[in-house]
Amino acid sequence: MPLEKLTSDMPAPERAETGWPWRQSSGQGDNFDKQADWPKISVITPSFNQGRFIEQTIRSVLLQGYPNLEYIIIDGGSTDQSVSVIRKYEGWLAFWVSEPDRGQSHAINKGFARATGDIICWLNSDDYFQPDTLQVVAKTLADGTGNFAMAGHCLKVFDDGREPVVLEGRYENRLRLFQFWKGYQMHQPSIFWRREVFDQIGYLDEQLHLIMDFEYWSRIARKFDFVNVDRVLACTNFHGEAKTGDDYSRYHADLLSLGPRLFGSRFSFAYWRFMASRWHHFKYKPAKARLRRAIMNSF
Secondary structure, X not given: OOHHHHHHOOOOOOOOXXXXXXXXXXXXXXXXXXXXXXXXXXXXXXXXXXXXXXXXXXXXXXXXXXXXXXXXXXXXXXXXXXXXXXXXXXXXXXXXXEOOOXXXXXXXXXXXXXXXXXXXXXXXXXXXXXOOHHHHHHHHOOOOOOOOEEXXXXXXXXXXXXXXXXXXXXXXXXXXXXXXXXXXXXXXHHEEEEHHHHHHHOOOOOOOOOOHHHHHHHHHHHHOOEEEEEEEEEEEEEOOOOOOOOOOHHHHHHHHHHHHHHHOOOOOHHHHHHHHHHHHHHHHHHXXXXXXXXXXXHO
């Protein structure tokens, strides 16, 4: 996709807002060496009835001005304005479709099946990239770096006007990944991986509807490390209709129920170290707190 088309012919947004990504930033897209061998990046957006957000998502990808972009949108047959917004930008897309599917994981897998990039990610239709994100990703995961997957920070944006909150993204090790009660650090919109990772790890588990991202990171972490990038790479819109709009309570419940199965063999020391940490947080600490309150109330 020619960079010149991306930076000069972009349709005007329907919203009158200024700033990123509603109006193209000064110089955005002009800071690439057009002669450089930029790795192809495949971005997949699964979409279903997120019409009030999806233009923000699309523009944040296209206005990266990234010179070797493959952008794929898989819509599940939306009945709101989503399809009309997607069609508005179809000249800038590598592929898009709107048809019924079996849910978000299936939609993302359909995108994975079409992706040909050296680097792969997905960006939900109510999230959006920060400026220059794809350039940072390309440099971090380029050939010869020895890096195969990366994690950055994510900005949580509230639809009720509250101040945004930075969600720190950081990979330490596989045990810490599963100890989400110490603070969840793997924020999906800011995670990217190379083709070699996908070739070994494969597709999302379509039986999972909330923690398919976490399960995927757990599989990647069996064979690859994530390099950490100290930068906000993406923003996530926090709203009531989102799957995590209940402040992640269902997401965490699924992690608790599936965590032991995902972590590994029951015959390994690592498994029982994980279970001991979980027991300490969810059983021992609450019991200790209750005992302390009971003692204090007895005086």
